[in-house]
Each structure stands twice: as structure tokens, then as C-alpha cells.
Amino acid sequence: MQNPILNHIQKFINLEPSEIDLLESCLAISQIKRKEHVLQEGQICNTMYFIVKGCMRQYIINSKGTEQTLQFGVENWWITDYLSYHNHIPSHFYIQAVETSDVIAIEKSVLDSILIQIPKLEKYFRIVAQKAFGAAQMRIKFLFTMSAEERYNHFKNQQPDFVQRVPQYMLASYLDFSAEFMSKIRAGKV
Amino acid sequence: MQNPILNHIQKFINLEPSEIDLLESCLAISQIKRKEHVLQEGQICNTMYFIVKGCMRQYIINSKGTEQTLQFGVENWWITDYLSYHNHIPSHFYIQAVETSDVIAIEKSVLDSILIQIPKLEKYFRIVAQKAFGAAQMRIKFLFTMSAEERYNHFKNQQPDFVQRVPQYMLASYLDFSAEFMSKIRAGKV
DNA sequence: GTAATTTCTTGAAGTAGTTCAAGTTTTTGA
DNA sequence: TCAAAAACTTGAACTACTTCAAGAAATTAC
Numbered sequence: 001m002q003n004p005i006l007n008h009i010q011k012f013i014n015l016e017p018s019e020i021d022l023l024e025s026c027l028a029i030s031q032i033k034r035k036e037h038v039l040q041e042g043q044i045c046n047t048m049y050f051i052v053k054g055c056m057r058q059y060i061i062n063s064k065g066t067e068q069t070l071q072f073g074v075e076n077w078w079i080t081d082y083l084s085y086h087n088h089i090p091s092h093f094y095i096q097a098v099e100t101s102d103v104i105a106i107e108k109s110v111l112d113s114i115l116i117q118i119p120k121l122e123k124y125f126r127i128v129a130q131k132a133f134g135a136a137q138m139r140i141k142f143l144f145t146m147s148a149e150e151r152y153n154h155f156k157n158q159q160p161d162f163v164q165r166v167p168q169y170m171l172a173s174y175l176d177f178s179a180e181f182m183s184k185i186r187a188g189k190v
Numbered sequence: 191m192q193n194p195i196l197n198h199i200q201k202f203i204n205l206e207p208s209e210i211d212l213l214e215s216c217l218a219i220s221q222i223k224r225k226e227h228v229l230q231e232g233q234i235c236n237t238m239y240f241i242v243k244g245c246m247r248q249y250i251i252n253s254k255g256t257e258q259t260l261q262f263g264v265e266n267w268w269i270t271d272y273l274s275y276h277n278h279i280p281s282h283f284y285i286q287a288v289e290t291s292d293v294i295a296i297e298k299s300v301l302d303s304i305l306i307q308i309p310k311l312e313k314y315f316r317i318v319a320q321k322a323f324g325a326a327q328m329r330i331k332f333l334f335t336m337s338a339e340e341r342y343n344h345f346k347n348q349q350p351d352f353v354q355r356v357p358q359y360m361l362a363s364y365l366d367f368s369a370e371f372m373s374k375i376r377a378g379k380v
Numbered sequence: 381g382t383a384a385t386t387t388c389t390t391g392a393a394g395t396a397g398t399t400c401a402a403g404t405t406t407t408t409g410a
Numbered sequence: 411t412c413a414a415a416a417a418c419t420t421g422a423a424c425t426a427c428t429t430c431a432a433g434a435a436a437t438t439a440c
Contacts, residue, residue: 058327062335064399070330083324086317092331115313122312123305127276129319134273136326137248140260141282143333144366145252148397167417176334178398183419190396254429338427357387368428373389380426 003027004052005104008076012124019118026114027104032056032097038105039095045084046108051077054101055165058093059173068173072098072166078128098166148177149185193217194242195294198266202314209308216304217294222246222287228295229285235274236298241267244291245355248283249363258363262288262356268318288356338367339375 003024009015015023029052032038039045041060049056056079058071070093073079084091085108106114115121142151152175156163163171168186169179184190193214199205205213219242222228229235231250239246246269248261260283263269274281275298296304305311332341342365346353353361362372374380 060331060335068334070327070334081324081327082320083328086321086324092328119309119312122309122316126312126316126319129316129323130272131276133319133323133326134271134276136323136330137260137271138273138282140326140330140333141250143330144258144260144363145250169417173334177396179418180399180420181397187419189420359387367426369388370390370429371427377389379390 003029003104005050008050009121009124012127013120015118015120019120022117023114026110027106029102029104032101032103034097034100037094037096038103039081039091039093041092041094042090043084044088045081045091045095046088048078048080048085048106048108048111049073049095050104050106051075051079052102052104054103055098056095056101056103057098057166057170058095059170060093066173067170068176069170070174072162072170072174074162078132082129098170143176148175148181149190151175151177152182152185193219193294194266195240198240199311199314202317203310205308205310209310212307213304216300217296219292219294222291222293224287224290227284227286228293229271229281229283231282231284232280233274234278235271235281235285236278238268238270238275238296238298238301239263239285240294240296241265241269242292242294244293245288246285246291246293247288247356247360248285249360250283256363257360258366259360260364262352262360262364264352268322272319288360333366338365338371339380341365341367342372342375 002020005027006015006020006023009023032054038047038049038056051073053075056073057069058073058079058081059067059069062068071079079095081091081093081095083089084093115125142154146154155171155175168182172179172182175182181190192210195217196205196210196213199213222244228237228239228246241263243265246263247259248263248269248271249257249259252258261269269285271281271283271285273279274283305315332344336344345361345365358372358376359369362369365372371380
């Protein structure tokens with residue numbers, strides 16, 4: 001059974017057998033235990049993570065000491081801090097496993113070398129990044145135009161299973177309201 | 191004098207003279223008058239715009255009929271709706287010139303063909319999209335962690351000239367507060 | 381140059397959310 | 411299996427912002 005990342009890549013580009021071999025040889029799956037961090041605030045992020053199985057999140061700790069989740073990643077998503085990655089500057093974010101997860105961690109030096117050997121992969125990463133940016137724009141639209149309750153209901157309609165999968169306080173902060181208010185929304189007390 | 195987009199591209203990749211010629215022949219600058227739209231809500235976006243000179247914005251009209259700016263673009267920025275562009279679905283956004291602007295408009299069919307002829311350009315668009323996504327993540331962080339006044343001051347410190355360049359009500363909506371509140375922040379009445 | 385339009389300002393009243401604190405329930409891991 | 415830790419709930423008090431309405435100032439375009 002081949003590396004699951006290859007299925008994802010081949011949704012966007014076609015790979016030659018030799019290219020598949022090269023990727024198989026470079027890309028190993030590793031397990032990140034629940035609550036384990038792969039990036040801490042202040043570190044320079046020089047790794048991209050492809051999530052094979054599980055759930056990761058990017059979060060910050062705000063001035064009141066509360067965690068706020070900026071991004072979740074599940075199966076077939078990439079997660080990293082692209083700004084730290086590209087500019088070699090300390091990250092503003094934590095990246096952590098929400099569930100014990102299988103990921104493919106690719107260091108920048110390795111990826112740069114793979115991209116030179118298989119230039120075709122540039123297209124894959126271009127499309128992944130462009131779609132992610134498009135999704136971020138929609139996320140900002142929802143944050144701007146919907147009330148807290150509307151954001152919760154919209155998210156629940158779009159991702160009914162995911163709502164069960166993560167602690168409510170993480171989802172509340174992702175939707176930009178407090179854990180207490182989430183409780184009241186769910187109880188119909190708003 | 192060569193097409194200004196070439197300077198931007200060559201910050202990230204090296205182009206051969208023949209590739210420069212090809213790009214010069216495909217890419218023309220057009221002028222978008224102030225307030226003119228290049229994308230309306232509901233249209234399918236099949237063009238990317240590179241801003242040579244001027245200022246564009248992406249915005250929505252919310253349920254109260256008020257415009258809310260999600261993104262500004264200035265010199266050397268790309269602006270488009272990537273989700274509509276990639277998925278061929280109707281856009282949620284308007285894209286409009288804030289100032290009369292010079293842009294290079296590239297249709298998807300043309301760009302796809304250029305990318306086949308100059309695969310190296312994939313890297314350029316990959317990096318542009320990854321950096322844009324990184325910037326969007328930071329934007330969400332600021333929206334989550336700062337008060338309205340902090341967001342205004344932070345933006346003013348980062349982009350002092352830009353604050354003068356656009357109507358305050360547009361900047362207010364970009365920073366996610368009302369035009370009236372912007373007025374009070376600036377007057378020190380908060 | 382001036383009318384028309386757009387943008388900015390101000391105060392008063394209202395509200396969608398937060399914060400706090402304490403108790404309850406659920407989940408985790410040895 | 412059970413103690414400890416993590417997650418969820420509730421109500422009361424509070425606040426950072428919005429909304430509205432009306433007038434003033436600045437900018438645009440013929």
C-alpha cells in the first residue's frame with residue numbers, strides 16, 4: 001500500500017513511476033501523540049505537515065492566557081506556518097495534535113530538493129496554497145457577516161461530524177466566541 | 191521599459207530571455223477606473239489581476255446593505271477569488287478599483303497555457319499563494335486578539351501611508367468595526 | 381468654480397457578546 | 411477501575427462595540 005500523500009498529489013497532477021519511487025523513498029509517516037506540539041510560538045517553522053490521519057490545529061495564546069484556535073487540519077490537509085517557513089522568522093503560532101495523528105513531516109531542505117527533482121510538484125503545491133487562501137477568504141467573510149450563533153450553525157451544517165470530534169472550547173475559539181457562549185448556544189439559551 | 195510584472199516574477203525565479211519575450215507578448219496592462227468592478231458577486235471569476243499601479247479591493251455587501259472590505263491589493267499584489275477561479279463556482283465577492291489602477295488581467299485559459307510553456311512559473315505562483323495564505327493567517331490572529339483601537343493603531347504603524355490612501359469607512363470595515371467607531375477612535379473619544 | 385456627491389463626525393440608546401466564579405459532567409490514563 | 415484531569419454548564423454583572431439620525435466637511439466632476 002502506497003504512501004497516502006501520493007493519492008492526494010495525483011488528484012492534481014500525474015506522476016511517473018520513477019517520481020512515485022522517489023517520493024516513497026523520501027516521505028515517511030510519523031505519529032504525533034494527542035496534545036504533542038510540532039511547533040511552538042517563537043520557533044522558526046521549517047517543516048510542512050501533511051495529515052494522513054487524525055486532527056491537528058494551529059493556535060495562539062491570547063493576552064488573557066486563553067488558547068484561540070486559528071485553523072484545524074484533518075485528513076489530506078497541509079498544516080504549517082507559511083510566513084515563518086518562507087521568511088525564516090519566529091512563528092506566532094503553536095501547532096499541536098488534537099487527536100493522536102499520523103503525519104508526513106517534510107523539512108524545507110528536503111522539500112526544496114524534491115521540488116528541484118520533480119518540478120511538476122510545484123503545480124500541486126500552488127493549487128493547494130491557492131485553495132487554502134480561497135478558504136481563508138471565505139472564513140473571514142463568515143467571521144465578518146454572521147453572528148456567533150449563525151457561525152456555529154453554519155459550521156455544524158457544513159461539518160456535522162467534525163463538531164463531535166474536537167472539544168467545544170476549541171471550536172468556540174475557532175468561531176471567535178467564548179466557550180461559555182458556546183454552551184449557551186447549544187442549550188438554546190441565547 | 192519592460193512589463194512591471196517581470197520584475198516581480200524575477201524576485202522569485204530566473205527567466206530566460208525567450209521566456210521574457212513570451213510573457214511580454216501575452217501580458218498587457220489595462221486601466222481600471224476608480225469604482226469600476228472587475229468582479230461582481232455571483233459571477234464566476236476566471237481572471238487573476240496583478241496590480242501594477244493603484245489600489246483594488248475585494249468586498250462583500252452584508253445583510254444590512256453595508257460594504258465590508260475583506261482585502262486590499264496595492265502595487266505588486268495579485269487579487270482574485272481563488273475559490274471561484276479553481277472550482278468554477280459563483281463568487282461571493284466584488285472586486286473593485288479603489289483608485290484608478292493599472293492592472294495585468296490574465297484569464298485562466300491564457301495562464302494555464304503560459305504555465306505549460308513556462309513550468310517554472312508554477313514556483314512563482316506557489317510562493318505568492320503561500321505567502322498570501324500566511325498573511326491571511328496573521329490577519330485572523332489580529333482580528334481575534336486585538337481590540338478595535340489596537341487593530342487600528344497596529345495597522346497605522348505598519349502601513350502609515352496606506353491609511354491616508356483609502357476612505358476611512360473602507361479601512362474600518364477591513365479592520366472589522368463600524369465607520370462611526372473609526373471616527374471616535376481617531377478623535378480619541380473611546 | 382461650484383453643485384453634487386461622498387465621506388466624516390457626534391452623541392444617545394441599545395445589544396451581542398464577555399467575564400467571573402462555582403458547580404457538574406465527562407474523559408483519560410495508570 | 412477509579413482518581414485525576416479536562417471539559418462543560420449556568421446565571422449575574424459588565425463592556426466594547428453597533429445603530430441611528432442628522433449635520434458638517436471634504437472631494438469629485440462637469
